[in-house]
Amino acid sequence: MRNKLIVYTMNFPYESKVFGDSPTFKDFRVVYNSLCVTTKLCLLCFAVFPANEVIKKRLLVHWWIGEGFLNPPVDGKETVVEIADGVFEELTKKGCIEPVYKKRRSVVRSFKMHRLNRSAVIVIAKDVRFVDFDSKGNPTANFSWSHRACLMNGSSHLTLANRPDLDPEKLQTIFNVNEAYPDFSEVDWSRLRNVKVLYLGRWHNRANHHIEVDDVEFFKGLRYMRHLIFFSLRGISRIMELPDSLCKLSSLRILDLSACNNLEILPETIGSLKRLTHLDMSECYLLEHMPKGNIALLSELQVLKGFIICDHKNDRSCTLHDLSALKKLRKLAINTSREDFPREEELIVFQQFGSLRKLTIAWGGLYLPAIQLDKRIKLENIAARPTTSNTLKSSGGNHTQDNAAPEPATPTGIRNYIPKIPSSLSAFKRMTKTTTRNQEHFKELEKLDLQCYPQMTAPSWLMPGKLKSLKKLYIRGGQLQNLGQVHENDKWTIMILRLKFFSELNLDWNELQVPFPYLIYLEKYRCPKLTFFPCDASGLWLKP
Structure with missing residues (x-):
């Protein structure tokens, strides 16, 4: 049986x-x-x-x-x-x-x-x-007796909304399962006014699954969707600009624009999305700036990913100071091309983020470069900054050999980071001179992720006294030679530490244990000068 x-x-x-x-x-x-x-x-x-x-x-x-x-x-x-x-x-x-x-x-x-x-x-x-399925167990776009329609490869006929036996106003969810070329040219969006979930992008982590739209005129129909709560365009190509009709979505709470690699402009009226709690613009590498002041009007925002801080003054750009009005912000991911970020005045701004628990800073900004070990994954239309061939060279010496096991696939397909080599450290030195030890810039922060940090010396604020609640520290890529200063009576509260792609980070296991007494999980990858670390073949150590 x-x-x-x-x-x-x-x-x-x-x-x-x-x-x-x-x-x-x-x-x-x-x-x-x-x-x-x-x-x-x-x-x-x-x-x-x-x-x-x-x-x-x-x-x-x-x-x-x-x-x-x-x-x-x-x-x-x-x-x-x-x-x-x-x-x-x-x-x-x-x-x-x-x-x-x-x-x-x-x-x-x-x-x-x-x-x-x-x-x-x-x-x-x-x-x-709940949803309709064909004889092979695949979900379909037929919603004659359900409230949901699924877009499948080659069969995403949302023109079904024009059939007399269907009632488009009862449709609540449209979900793209695997349609690479969704076509909305014949859809009457005015009859889909009760849709709550519109998921048109890719849902999995395989970046090689290409999705594109030939015509973005369908965006105009969004103005009818006053009940839309979750809208995703993740990974869709050929969307260069979002129209103002997007900002008519008065009920929208979650907007996912991640990996829209042609997206260049956000609507200036995005601040009208008063109920928005999640805004994800990560991997939108052609975005040049954030609309001045408008993002700061999103008072309900809790998660903001892909916020850009430029290396040039622009009166049209939203600044970190503008974000200080977002009192509910608990997760923030920043891309910056500025070598001296954050400056002293910006560190003071961070003190105003009382709800912030997770912070990611990726240096390299608009041209965040990457080496992709998995050749199957391609990031299209990214203006890549030239990099030097010796940036990630492992140094020799008598140190123990680092593990060379391949790293499993990550959600973005990015495995390695090459930082922009700074031309001068003067701005950073000025910042460290004016920063005092007693200031707690990130007193509630629980997770800190630093990517492509462009200096050799750790920032002055990377110390236990200023990050008293920190439980997770991820540092990936760059020229760091140390993990910052730890005063005699200070101990890190960090429990999870991840270090990747450091050829110059010089540290012995015994030296690490003293300032990190609560460590229970350590991951290291391609860090040849981390010596005598009791990691397994995958670069992992778990406290016994």
């Missing part, structure tokens, strides 16, 4: 009577019936994705928020993310989904679903009219 079940499941994922009558499906149905309504709806979303595909937790949470499955409780005791974590935990414990661990890290950021479980979820999703 088991062998027959496997054969039927491989050929007919969910429509066979053998599968429907199997103990596997019946057991899964019992588990499903034990879930609350919210958890059931969250589980059914997994049916849209292929079996065993790695799905980012963040994407699922945003989808659930968009559809209204998750809402913060009135008493404010839990956040939406904490509620979502409870959903993931329950689904994992009951065997519905599997967590995906990366390099033995304790924090799970992705999940996947086994083929048999997905087959069972498809059966249930059809029964409750």
Whole structure:
């Protein structure tokens, strides 16, 4: 019976009577019936994705928020993310989904679903009219009896909205599963005014999955979508400018523009998106500036990624000081081409970010260069700055050889960083002279990620006394020769430390242990002068 079940499941994922009558499906149905309504709806979303595909937790949470499955409780005791974590935990414990661990890290950021479980979820999703599927188990664009339409390769006919047997106003979600060339030329957007989730970009981490649109005229139809909460254009090419119609989305909370590598201009009226909580512009390498003052009007903003700080004065650009009005900002990712960032006055601004918990700073700015070890992944249309061939050379000497194991694929496909070599250190020296030890610029910060830091000496603010709440420190690429000064009575509170691509960082394991007494996880990669580190072949060390 088991062998027959496997054969039927491989050929007919969910429509066979053998599968429907199997103990596997019946057991899964019992588990499903034990879930609350919210958890059931969250589980059914997994049916849209292929079996065993790695799905980012963040994407699922945003989808659930968009559809209204998750809402913060009135008493404010839990956040939406904490509620979502409870959903993931329950689904994992009951065997519905599997967590995906990366390099033995304790924090799970992705999940996947086994083929048999997905087959069972498809059966249930059809029964409750969650979404439509074809005979091969692929979701379809047909929403004649559901509230969701999925775009599949070569079959994304949203012109179905013109059929007399469909009611476009009941459609709540449009999700692009794998359509590379979505065509919206015949879509009557005025009839899709109740859509809450519009996910047109790519959902997985394979950057070689190309998506492009021939015509951006469909953007004009966005003005009708007054109920849209989650909008994603992630990884779509040939979008050079976003129109003002985007800013008519009065209910929009999550806007994902990441990896839109042709995007050059943001609408000047973006500040009218008063309910926006998440704005992701990471990997939009052709963006030159942030609209002056308008981003600062997004008072509900909690996550801002891809914020640009230029190396030249521009009265049209939003500055770090402008962001100080965003009192709810808890995660900020900055790209800068300035060697002296942050200056003293900018360090003072950071003191005003009372809610900031995670900060990423990537030097190199508009032309953040990268060496991609995985040749299959290409970043198109990036104006790359010339780099020197010896930037990442490993130095010789009598030090222990660093691990050379290949690094697993990362979400962006970027493995290596080459910093811009500074022409002068005078500006940085002036900054360090005026900075006092007692100032706590990042007193609430829990995670700090520094990429391509362009100086040889660590910044004066990288010390325990100014980062008293820091738990995670990631430093990737650059010419650093040390990890900053640690005074006699200061100890880092850091528990997780990741160091990558440093040819000159000179440190012995015994020297590291004294200032980092709480360290439980260490990852090093291509750091030949980190000696006697008790890391395994993958460059990992976990506290016993």
